[in-house]
Amino acid sequence: MQAGFSVDELKKRLQNSKYKLTHQRQDVLEVFLDRSGEHLSAEEVHRILRDKDYDIGLATVYRTLELMCSPEMGILQKMEFGEKKARYELKKFEPNAxxxxxxxxxxxxxxxxxxxxxxxxxxxxxxxxxxxxxxxxxxxxxxxxxxxx
Ligand SMILES: [Zn+2]
Ligand SMILES: [Zn+2]
Ligand SMILES: [Zn+2]
CATH class of the missing domain: 3.30.1490.190 (Ferric-uptake regulator, C-terminal dimerisarion domain)
Incomplete structure (x- = not known):
């Protein structure tokens, strides 16, 4: 259902912005690519990465998610799901989709x-x-x- 971002497409896209696809950003991104169509909280992303033995703090995960939602990056979509529980999901690739x-x-x-x-x-x-x-x-x-x- 989720029309696809690939890591390659994103790398291309990020070359034109001031941001780089750092290793940590790529790790976070891959969580979403592995689970397309899912709506994940920062805590869930953090737990998935820790389960894979990645050494990454929750604050870093949170910062990375927020950056990926910024208009400059526009990779993730953030939704406030009540009680301060925000969830994130991959945006569709087409602009303004x-x-x-x-x-x-x-x-x-x-x-x-x-x-x-x-x-x-x-x-x-x-x-x-x-x-x-x-x-x-x-x-x-x-x-x-x-x-x-
Ligand atoms: Zn959704
Ligand atoms: Zn239910
Ligand atoms: Zn609508």
Whole structure:
């Protein structure tokens, strides 16, 4: 489902920015490439790297994730999932590609993706009534998944 970033594509992309694909950044990136479509917290990324015997601190993981979300890098997308729990996922490769919508289970924290959009009409209305040029939107639905209902 996730149209792909590869390490090579990212290296190419980073050559044009002031950032380098350092070893640590590449390690963090590979966690996401190995788990495409997943939504990971900084703690989870940290734990996965520690399980692979990488010596990396949580603060470094956090800084790396934030940097990868910056407009300059634009590799990851950050979502605030309530109670200060941020999750990160790989962005789609195409610039300005619409990112899918998310359904979050309040009980088990499961994240379900929903890719149908149907918000074009609302965007048009907002653009007209507020004279606001919309470039993207994010929608999160909170509730209970099938198992938790
Ligand atoms: Zn659930
Ligand atoms: Zn997602
Ligand atoms: Zn949408």
């Amino acid at each position: 619409h990112q899918h919508h998310h359904l979050i289970c309040k009980k088990c924290d499961k994240v379900i993706e929903f890719s149908e959009d149907m918000l074009e009409e609302l965007e048009e209305k907002i653009a007209k009534e507020c004279n606001f040029k919309i470039i993207d939107h994010q929608v999160i639905f909170y509730g209970y998944c099938q198992e938790c209902q």
